[in-house]
Amino acid sequence: MQIDATSSAEYVHLNLHTGQAVEVAAQSEVATEWHIAFRRFNVMLNGGTSGPGDVAGALVAAQDDFYDDNNTPITSRFTNATADSERPVLMAEIAEPGADDWIRDSVTTVLSGTSATDGGWYLYNPADGTMLPNPDRGWLLRSGEGNSYARMRMTELTFDTRSGRGVEHFRFEFDLQPAGVGQFTGQAAFEGLIPPGGGEVCFDFDADLIVACSGTDWDLKLGFLGRSFYLRSNGGVSGEGSGAAFGPFDWAQLATYTSATMDPGGTPLAGLYVPDSSSGVFSEHPWYAYNLAGQHRLWPNYRVYLVDTDRGDDAAPRYALQITGYYSDAGVSGHPRIRYRPVPATQ
Template identity: 45%
Template sequence: MDRQKLKYLVPALGLMMTACGGSSDNNITGNGDDEQADKGYNQKVVDARAQTQYLNLATGNTVSEDGDWHVAFNRTSVQLNSGESGNGNVVGAVGDEQAGLYNASGEPDLNAFVGATAEGELDHLKESFVEPSTWKSDGVVYAFGDAEDWSVYGAGGVISEVPDIGYLVRSAEGDSYARMRVEDFDFPTREGQGIQSFNLAFEVQAAGTTQIVGPAIHFTEPTDYDGGNACYDFDTGATVDCATSDAWDVLIGFSGRDWYLKTNSGPSGSGEGGALGPINWAELSTYTSATIDSNGDSLARAYSPDTTGGLFTDKGWYEYNLQGAHKLWPNFRVYLIDSDSEDAAAPVYAVQVINYYGIDGNSGQPEIRWKKVNLTTEGN
C-alpha cells in the first residue's frame, strides 16, 4: 500500500498473522516447466520469512546476493537490483494501478477487495503495456517513513509536525524500546538555515522489561545545533555526536533537499534499531508495552529497520486490516520491471504479487507471477 495509506495503522502487525487475504491455490515453486509454459506466465512462492531471497526473473531461480538477480524479497519488503539495493541496473514502474479496487479518494474499496481473487485478477497481467514516462531505481527507505508521514508543509514554507501520531522505536542495541512522538518540528525552509527547532518525546521500556514507563523524556535541539543532523540515545536520555558515536537510537536531520528521521539500522547505522508506525496517538497512548500487544502476542517481528527500496514502497502491493483483522490483502497491482536500463534490448517483465501466506498459513511467503512483456508507445 502507499505510505500515505499506512497512516494511523500498524501495518507490520499483519506480518504475524496466519490468516490469508486474497490467496491463490497454485503454489508452483519454480518456472520453466510445461504447466507454466502453457499458462503463459511464471509463478513462484518465495520463502522470505527468515532472510532475503534474490530472484532472477529470467530463470525463475533464487540466487546469492552477489549473483544475477532482479527482484529481492524479505517478508513484505521488495527491492530492485539498483541504486541503494544492488549494483545492477534494474528499474521499475507501475503498469496497472488496479484503480478498480480503490474509491475516488484513493481509499481501498472493501467490497472490491473482498471479491478480488488471484484468478479473477489474472487478466491484468497482459502481453503488452504502455511504456512508462519514468522509471524508478531503489533508494533508502526509513522505518519512520517518508518525511510527509510525520511532517507537513505549511504557510510561508514552514514545515511542522503532523499532529496526533506516534511511533514505537527499538534501540540501537535491540533490547530496549520507546514510545515516541514528534511534539514540535519547526523548519522554515525559506530562511536557508535548516531545521530551527524540534521536540521529540520518549517514554522508555528498559532492556529486560515489558512495560513502557513514564514520565516522558525530551530530545530537543542542542545548544550548538546547526540545523542539520542531531542524534539521541533514549536509554541514557542524552544527545550524542552523530559522527563519532554508534550509541544513538534516533537521528533527526536535514541535508541537501531532504529532511528525515532515522533509526540506527540498515543503511542508516550499524545498530539493531527499528520503528513501528505511524500509529494514531489516541491508540498508541493506551499501549502499556512496546513488545507485547493487547492480545499478549509478541510485537518483535512488527518492527522494521531502515532499509532500501523504491517502487514497491511508494506504490505498495498490499492493503492491511480491511476487515478489522490484522492481516494483509494483496491489491494485485502489476509492476513493470526493466531488467537492465542500460540495455535497450533487455527484457521487461510484468510482475504481480498475489499472496503472502504459504500453504502452511504462515506469513512471509510472497507468491508472485510474472511474464515477459512488450512495451508500446501511447496510442499504439
Template identity: 30%
Template sequence: MSMMILNARRVWRPIGRLLALAAAAATVAACSTSDVTSAPLPAGGAFTVDATTQWVYVSLADSAVVTPTPTSGQSSAWDIAFNATNVMLNGGQAGPGGVTGFCVCQNTARNPSNTEWLAMTPAGEKATFDSLTRTPSGATFVSDQLTPAVSGIYRGSGTTATASPDSVFFVRYADSTGFAKVHVTALTTPTAASPGTVTIEYTLAGNADAAFGATRTAQIDVASGAKNFDLNTGQVTTSATDWELRFDGYTVRVNGGASGPGKSAAAKITDFTFATATPASTVANAYRADVYAGIFNTARYYRYNLAGDNRISPTFDVYLIRRGTRTYKLQIINYYSATGSPRVVTFRYAQLSE
C-alpha cells in the same frame, strides 16, 4: 513454464531436469549461486524465494538468486529483492541498476470485497497474467526511494516547519529487547535543510507486557548535521550500532532495514494520544523498518487479515519491471511455503516480447 526454487544459498534446476540430476543432488545443494555453471534459463518461470530472515536478491535476466558485491546499493547484479512483505528494485536510491516498476493493478482497480479477494487463486489468476503481452499505453514507471518507517512528525517545511506532537510512534530497540513511545514536541530555528533543534518526549518499556516508564525529554541538534540517538541512554551517540533513531535533516531513520544494522522498527499509533497509548495499542505486525521502495510501496501486492486470521493474501496484481530495453511482467502468487511457513514468497514472471 519450468518451476524453480531459489534461496539465498542455492539454485535448483528446472523440474524437467531434476530426475536426471538426482544422483548429484547432494553436490548441487552445497553449491552457491556462483558455483552454478549451466547456461541461464529462459527469462521467465515460477520461483519461490525464502525471504524469512534477510533480503534475497534475484536477477531476472539470469533466472538466479545472486549475492550483491560489495553491497546491494553498489551492485548492478540484481533486479528485484524480497524480505518478508517488502519488495525492492535495483534503481533510484536503492541501487545502480536503473530498474523501475509499474503496477497494472488490474485486480485492485476493481476494488473487490474481502470475499472476492480470498476467492482468488494462483491457477485462477494465471490467465490474466498470460494475457498481458505488451506494456499498457500511458504506463508510468517509477524508481525506488527511501521509505522511512517514521514519517509525519513535522508539519510544513523550511523556516515555518513545526512539530506534529499528535504523530506518535512506538520504536523497537536496536537489540529488540524493548521499545519506546516517541513524539516530537518542538522545533527550534528550523531552516530549509534542517528542523534545527528537535525536542522529543519519549518513554520506555522493557517488553510488550511491561508498562511504560516515566516520560523523558531530549533535545537533538540537527542543524550541525545528522545525529544518532540512543533511546536507552537518552544520548546522542557516534556508535554505528547502538542507536535507535537518526535525525538527518527532515528525515528520521530507524536502526534497521535499509538504514542500519540493528533490529529497530517503528509502528505509528493512530487511535491513541501520546499520553494514552499503552504497549497493547498495536501488534507486532505493525512494526516496519526503513526500506527503499517504489511501486511495491504505493501499490502493495497483498492484503492483510481479510479473514480475521492475520494472514497475507496476494492481490495477484501484475507488475511490470523494466531494466534498460527489457521489460518483465511479474505476479506474486503466494506468501507461504507448502507447510504454511510465512515469508516464503512465490512469484511468476516472463519477459515481454516488445
C-alpha cells in the same frame, strides 16, 4: 522460473538480463548488478531506498476483474485462473506508463505525517519555507536493542528551507522506560543541528547521547538529505537493530500514558510497534490475495508490472513481469514463480 525465497531474513536477488540469482555479499545497498529481489511474498526493486540502482516499476495490467466494486477479491476469479489462462495478459501490448506511474522503493515509517505541510513531528509553511515543531504530536519508540522504550515528541526546530543554512537547531524530548521496567522513570533530550550540505544524526535515548548511525546503539535518526527531512527507527529496513515505533498520538492523549508497554486501560502495547519497512510498486499494487474461501494460502492475481532497469537511461532494458505462483510442486510456500519478457521503450 521459480525462486527459492523461503528465508524470512534474506532476500534472493535476481538479474533480469541474465535470469540468474546474484550473490550479494553484504547488504543490498552495496550491489548494483541485481534488479529485483524476493523474500517470501515480499518483492523489492534495486532503486530508491532498497538499493543503489535506479530500477523502478509501474503497474501496467491491474486485473481489475479479479476484484469487485469494493476492491474485495472475487474468490472464483482467483481460484479458476491459471498461469495458462493469464498468459495473454503478459503478452498483450503495453501502453506507456505516465511519468507519475513509475514507482521507486521508499521507506514507510509511522514516524511521519499526512501531507507535505504536516510532517507529523513538524509543520511546513509553504508561504515562507519555514518548518516549525509540532509538539502536539507524539510517538512511542522502542530502542535499537529492543528492550527499552520511550515516549517522544519534537519541541524545538529552527529550519528555514530557503535560507541555505540547514537545520540550525532541533530538539526532541523523551520520557524513558528502561529495560526491565514497566513505566516511565526518566528523561532525555536529543538536540543539535544538521549543516547546509545535509546529513544524518542518531541518538541513543538510554545513554542520552548522540552516537554513530551504525549497529544497535542508536534509537532515533534525524536526516536531512536533498529535499527529504525524515525520522527513522533502528529496525526493519532502516537499521540493524530491533527498533520500532507506535503512533502517532495526539500529545494530550499520549501524555496520560505512564508506560510505553501498557496503555492507561491496561491493554498491552508491545505487539503494536511497527518497524520501518520498504514500499514499492509490489506493495502498493499487491500481486496476490490471501485466505480466500477460508484457505490460508496466497493466490496470484496475475497482474503485470513493467520494470525499467535504469530510469536514467532511455536505452536500458525493460521487462513486463508477472508472478504466477507462490508454492513449490510439493506445496511448500515461499517459492514464487515469475515470467517476464522484454518490452521496447517505444512500444
